[in-house]
Amino acid sequence: MSKNNNYQWIGKSWDQVDGMAKAKGETVYADDLFLPRMLYAKMLRSPHPHARIKKIDLTKALQRPGVIAALTGKDVPIPFGILPVSQDEEALCVEKVRMIGDPVAAVAAIDEETAEAALEDIVVEYELLPSILSIEDGLKELKELDLVAPDVPADAQIHAYADSGNIHKQVALEFGDTDAGFAEADHVREELYYYEGNTHLPMEQHASVAQHGADGRVTLWSSTQTPHYVHRALAKVLEMPSSQIRVIATPVGGGFGGKTDPFQHEIVVCKLAMMTGRPVKITLTREEVFYTHRGRHPVLMWVKAGMKSDGSITALHFRNFLDGGAYGSYGVASTFYTGALQTVTYPIANYKFEAMRVFTNKAPCGPKRGHGTPQPRFALEVMLDKFAEDLKLDPAELRLRHLMPDNSLSVNHLTVTTNGLGECLRKVTEASGFQQRRTESPPGKGLGLGCGSYLSGAGLPIYWNKMPHSGVQIKIDRGGGVTVFCGSTDIGQGSNSVLAGIVAEELGIHLQQVIVVTSDTDLTPVDLGSYSSRVTLMTGNAAIAAARPLREQILSAAAEVLKIPAEELTIRNAKVGQLNGHGEPVSFVDAVQWAEAKFGTLGSVGSYTPPRRGGKFKGAGVGPSPNYSYSACVAEVTCDPESGLYKVDKLWLAHDIGQAINEKLVIGQVEGGAYMGLSEAMMEEQVYRTGKSASSGGKGPAGLHKIP
CATH class of the missing domain: 3.30.365.10 (Aldehyde oxidase/xanthine dehydrogenase, molybdopterin binding domain)
Known part of the structure; x- marks a missing residue:
């Protein structure tokens, strides 16, 4: 700083x-808002991971005292989504459900208890369909990881607009000549890595309040990170001029990327407010937040890297498979991000990147903190440590020798203006005594090193314009x-x-x-x-x-x-x-x-407006940034080799952020990121059993008492 x-x-x-x-x-959060004559909404959610909706009967629910209105997907049929290429979500499912927790109907009542009870009165008939619950299922019929379209029966296809079968997005890019790069290498490694999915779990659950005024305008108060994009989605689905819609983002009790999409409940409360002429509030339960998800993609990664004896990377080849869940969300961008930013930290002359994002009948993944980059960064950093061991090089020295220089252009056309990773590495290794203690630590004690890079804002908007x-x-x-x-x-x-x-x-x-x-x-x-x-x-x-x-x-x-x-x-x-x-x-x-x-x-x-940067190839819009920030971390770990139990005793962190505006806030962000990263690395995963999220009763983020 x-x-x-x-x-x-x-x-x-x-x-x-x-x-x-x-x-x-x-502070008045969305759930703290109370308006005169306000109603409370609840959404009925699917108990099946994949099924056709044969019939929905609201009759009994509407007869319940205290219920003012109810609606189904036929009342709000227009699809929406955050990306223009993935307009695949519905406020309430119209023809079929694609995950447990998909909403099929909603009610507005005089209180939450009445609304909750009315959900039991709604009758839904389903026709069950085959479920796709893993990356392997989504890639059925693929032969030996070749990029060949699988032949998936129509009943098992989650979205008809997929690239093929249940493959949402396929990417294949090469920069330079990777075959020549591998031939030039003194050492070549091939590794397989799997990064678990996990969720954001902010303290505040999603909540929204909508009001339809006498002037015909709709006002939505919502816990959102992106009011501009919510505004766009409402105008589309409600078929109203955007000038007739007002979106106010209430104070947000944590987001981490989990509140960057327009969501179903935001549209539902607006429609119910229009139907009833009364304000309507909805607050998601913690279980419903898990259904909303948009968390870290589980990613299976095959990585091949070539390196000279001095530690320079001659070629890098990533082949990534993402479990995207049931909807597109930011998934197309996430797919590109699992490859785009690998090149802004270390010089890589020859780079090949292939990826597939598959649809599965699970909660949709999206842009959790880092948005597609922590998974391949983990794989590359582990591989660099293995190369350092092969070459008998100090892991820090290997990295310090080969950093992207300032004012340079990566092989995939990303502009690196400044790179402070070298200073970060020197700070953390000196403070921790890394070089000396790494080789002299007693059995069961060790020091690990990791580096990262991240955007300081995306260079292009979601809807491209000037x-x-x-x-x-x-x-x-x-x-x-x-x-x-x-x-x-x-x-x-x-x-x-x-x-x-x-x-x-x-x-x-x-x-x-x-x-x-x-x-x-x-x-x-x-x-x-x-x-x-x-x-x-x-x-x-x-x-x-x-x-x-x-x-x-x-x-x-x-x-x-x-x-x-x-x-x-x-x-x-x-x-x-x-x-x-x-x-x-x-x-x-x-x-x-x-x-x-x-x-x-x-x-x-x-x-x-950020400067226009990036290449001319398809997908070049993902990755450019006005500036990249860098970080380095040393962790001291105690491990019992017999039991496998371990704990992180201490961390040393350095971030290249440029000029700190408020030093106290910077420290809070750095420490908060470290705790979230520790929790993700040590204990978090998004567990599913027969298509239903079990995370609320399984492994979740670290509580304060568990943080080192």
């Missing part, structure tokens, strides 16, 4: 601007109060505090003077969402672009009144004074009023 002592706020530590409200229980990825509006009132309007959502990572700090720094004022208004499609400019570590970089740059013209106006007006050139003035601690410290400073409020008198109402807009 770089530091500049001249900053007033940037690089310092301060409490989150909404931290006290959260600590005192004053418009900004993030926008910010700022207005300043006559009392010196500054309101920042932006479409990004704070999901607990502290982005509201970051934006407040950036604007306070640019305008030279106190944090308490800044109010951040976020994620309201009626009030705030479009932001594409809180994912891919994009908010600080993209929304932050938009905030800078909006704040600087206002600063110039304030200094210009003050210069005119004070008879001092504007370039000799500055703003700090909410006072306008001379750079040389001479004279008596004036208050920010006075300067603002002078500026308003000169320029009129003080307001400004700013936006950010």
Whole structure:
């Protein structure tokens, strides 16, 4: 983390601007909302992993006292999805269910208990279909891993639009000449790896409230990371102009990627509100959150790598098989991501990447923290350790010798502007004594090393266009109060505090003077969402672009009144004074009023569009980023070789993040990521028994008492 002592706020530590409200229980989450005459919705879910819907009878449910409305998929038949190529979800299933937990009907009642009871009154007739419950099932008829389309009976096909059979997406890309690269290698390894699927499990369950106003407009309050894309989905499924729909992202109690899709329950409550003329709320149970899922893809990986004796990689070949679950979600992008970013850490001259994502009759996978990259990163890092052992090289030294240089282009056309992984590696190995302790540790003690890279925002939007990825509006009132309007959502990572700090720094004022208004499609400019570590970089740059013209106006007006050139003035601690410290400073409020008198109402807009980068091949839209961040970690582990029991005693972490905005928040993000990674590596998996998720009673994330 770089530091500049001249900053007033940037690089310092301060409490989150909404931290006290959260600590005192004053923050209003979606489930805390109560509107007059509000109804409560529940959804009936399929008990079968794969079945045709023969008949749904709502008669008895509608006769139950307290039930106001009920609906089926025929009332909301238009499909939707987050990606334009995978519009395969329905708010309520119309013709068939594709997983246990798929919703088939919904009711709205005067309270949750009545709504829950009414679900028992709904009669559904199913015709059971064959279930696909594993990658192997999804690849039936494939011969020896050749990329040949399987012949799958129609009854077992989950989606007719699949590339073939139950293969959702196939990718085959080669950059350079991998055969020549392997021939050039001194050492070649082939390995098979399997990475377990797992889920996000944020503290807050999904919840939404919808209202249909007298003016015909629909308002949705929802726990979402992507209000802009929810807005788009609602307009499509409800067949309404987007100007007649308002989406407000309520404070989000954790997301990690699990709230980046538009979801069925969000559409259902809107439709029920339109049917009843009353507000409708739905809060998913923890079991329903597991059905919603969008967690880490289970990935089976065959990896072949060639290396020279000095540790340089001559060729790399990945063949990945993803268990995508029942729906597309971000799956096409996830498939590409299991290969796209392998090349931005270490130079790889020859690279071949093949992948298949298969549909299975399980909860759909999606963009959990890292979105397709942790799985192949795990495989590559383990393989590098094995190469280091083969070559009798220190694992850290092997990596340090071969890092992507700054301002370089990877073999698959990704631009690496800066690479701080070398510094990260040196920091963690020096702090842990890695080189010495790795060879001198007693039996049962060991040190491991791992490296990673990740996006600082995706370079292209989901719906390709030339418009900004993030926008910010700022207005300043006559009392010196500054309101920042932006479409990004704070999901607990502290982005509201970051934006407040950036604007306070640019305008030279106190944090308490800044109010951040976020994620309201009626009030705030479009932001594409809180994912891919994009908010600080993209929304932050938009905030800078909006704040600087206002600063110039304030200094210009003050210069005119004070008879001092504007370039000799500055703003700090909410006072306008001379750079040389001479004279008596004036208050920010006075300067603002002078500026308003000169320029009129003080307001400004700013936006950010990332640079256009990447190749011209199909799939090149996945992977480009304005900047890549890097990290290194050393873990000290104690292991009993007889029992196989082990525990992680200590971690040393370093992240290449550039300029820290709020040091306290950075530390929280780094430590939180480490805990989630530890939990994923040591104990988490998404367990299914006969198609039903058993994770709620099986292995889940580490509790605080288990964290080292």
